[in-house]
Amino acid sequence: MSRKISNRRHFIKTAAAVTTAPLVLGLNTPAVHAQGSGTIKIGLIGAGGRGLGAANQALSTGKDVRLVAVGDYFKDRAARGAEALKKQFPEQVDVPNDRIYDGFQNDKGVIASGADVILIACAAKFHPLYAKHAVEAGKHVFVEKPNAIDAAGIHTLEEAVAIAREKKLSFLAGLHSRYCPPYQALVEQVQNGAIGEVRMIQSTFLRSPYGVRGNVPAGASELDFQVWSQYMFSWLSGDDFTQSLVHNVDRMTWLLGGKTPTHAFGMGGRASMTDKKFGNVFDHHAAAFIYPGDTCRLYAFCRTETGCHHSYDDLIIGSKGTAYWNAGKIVGETNWHYDGKKLDGHAEEQIALFDAVRKGERIDSGDYVVKSTMMAILGQIASYTGKMISWQELYESKFLFKPAPEECVAGIDPPVVPDPKTGSYPVPIPGQHKWW
Numbered sequence: 001m002s003r004k005i006s007n008r009r010h011f012i013k014t015a016a017a018v019t020t021a022p023l024v025l026g027l028n029t030p031a032v033h034a035q036g037s038g039t040i041k042i043g044l045i046g047a048g049g050r051g052l053g054a055a056n057q058a059l060s061t062g063k064d065v066r067l068v069a070v071g072d073y074f075k076d077r078a079a080r081g082a083e084a085l086k087k088q089f090p091e092q093v094d095v096p097n098d099r100i101y102d103g104f105q106n107d108k109g110v111i112a113s114g115a116d117v118i119l120i121a122c123a124a125k126f127h128p129l130y131a132k133h134a135v136e137a138g139k140h141v142f143v144e145k146p147n148a149i150d151a152a153g154i155h156t157l158e159e160a161v162a163i164a165r166e167k168k169l170s171f172l173a174g175l176h177s178r179y180c181p182p183y184q185a186l187v188e189q190v191q192n193g194a195i196g197e198v199r200m201i202q203s204t205f206l207r208s209p210y211g212v213r214g215n216v217p218a219g220a221s222e223l224d225f226q227v228w229s230q231y232m233f234s235w236l237s238g239d240d241f242t243q244s245l246v247h248n249v250d251r252m253t254w255l256l257g258g259k260t261p262t263h264a265f266g267m268g269g270r271a272s273m274t275d276k277k278f279g280n281v282f283d284h285h286a287a288a289f290i291y292p293g294d295t296c297r298l299y300a301f302c303r304t305e306t307g308c309h310h311s312y313d314d315l316i317i318g319s320k321g322t323a324y325w326n327a328g329k330i331v332g333e334t335n336w337h338y339d340g341k342k343l344d345g346h347a348e349e350q351i352a353l354f355d356a357v358r359k360g361e362r363i364d365s366g367d368y369v370v371k372s373t374m375m376a377i378l379g380q381i382a383s384y385t386g387k388m389i390s391w392q393e394l395y396e397s398k399f400l401f402k403p404a405p406e407e408c409v410a411g412i413d414p415p416v417v418p419d420p421k422t423g424s425y426p427v428p429i430p431g432q433h434k435w436w
Contacts, residue, residue, distance in 0.1 A: 025362045040357055043069040043115030043139075045107050045130055046122030047081030050144055054119045054174070055081075057350040058142075059089045065354060066092050069099040069113035071106030072122065073227050074217065078102060104408040111137045117357060118142070121174070123230040124149050124237050128156035129405040135163045135171065140357055142350070144174035146246045147373045149238025152400040154374050161366035170362050172353045173369035175250045176345030179352060182328040182338045183345075187255050194334040195318030198256060201298040203248035204311040209273055209283070209304045210240060226414050232279025234428075235401040235415050239281045241268075241380035242373070245302045248314055249289075249379065250372035251325065252298055255316065260371050261289035261298070263390050266382035270427045272305050280416050280425035287379035300379055386430030 040062075044055045047070055059065050067085060072078035082095040101109030107130040111118060118134040120127055121144035128148045134141045141164070148157045164171040177183050190198070211231025217224060230236040237243055253260060266287030273283040283305050289298040314325035321332015328338035356363045374395060381399070382389045402415055416425050 040065045041068045041115045042117045043110035045071045045120045047072040047078045051121035057347045061354040069110045071101035071110040075102035128153040132160040140170040142172045146242040150401050151397050172363045173365040177251045179348035180345040185338045196320030198318050200317045202315040203300040205244040205302040206311045223414050240302050241285045242376045246376035249375045253372050261291050263290045264378045264382040265388040268383035276423045285383040287382050384428040
């Protein structure tokens, strides 16, 4: 059995059939952008690679999209990003110097710039707060993953989602797998019983060190260095479980119809990537997620070490067969293989967002983004502590990677500093560290 899916917006048709797929909701209200001018203005917060990628994909959705403001902690990076996008889209980028913003509060300038849609792809610590600020101001938002890195951020994220719904604004998460037709088709097959009851899942995100940046700005302070190297510091990024495996656990939450685990235990640490440039994050993690009734377990692994096996995939074992995520196939009582179009989920989610804005519709990622982000945080903290952690315990905790986003101002002392003897940063020690 095989199926072709050629419609690039197939996700809209299957949203009702495939549980927890992205929702596109009609509002019966005028399109919310530029007071009916036909132009959709966007503001970008975070001018790193993913931010510029999101802006590129947004601008590519139509000539009616205009970039009007860019913000970043580093003004030079924001200016370079605006210039690079101007070269690619000369008629769609209008970002004068007075609409380039820097510092920890750069979001305020971007949000106040007159943009209709705010793209957020800065250090993940600030994603929930900046998203909340944007929807409070009546803006549609796209928020790159991870959408939070701690329990405190999850609660801010929930507030932002609630405000977006109240104001009938789009809230799109950067969990782009849900916009890939091969994945949509596989999820539909599994949810329709092609492999029977799901019993065990193996999820992997194994690769070389991620997000290591050179060319630190001249004269950079310790704070500047850490923000520049954000992926290497848990107080800014949440570590690689929330940065990377959030994709896998989101895909499996989707596949399981929104079901979430009750507990997780894990392990992890620093084995080889000990140089100062690797900050204070782990270079390997593993976590086992236990679902209600212990009828299914998900084993998730991530690693960022050189010279090791690479894998970014999911293997789903059921009572009647096995599903291979990236291969897009099922083997067992039902044999199936996807042979339709393979489209870029990053681009497709931006197409969906801007189509919705044009039509006066609303995209709502709120339910699944909270669940999937919370699950990634659960795996991260289970790895850091070495303890069995319950979902409810962590959700209700005051757990926060200090300082709070609102407390981040120019010149603050970073919460971690390198050891004066080794030059390396201290990392969590499972079994010893308490996080709330």
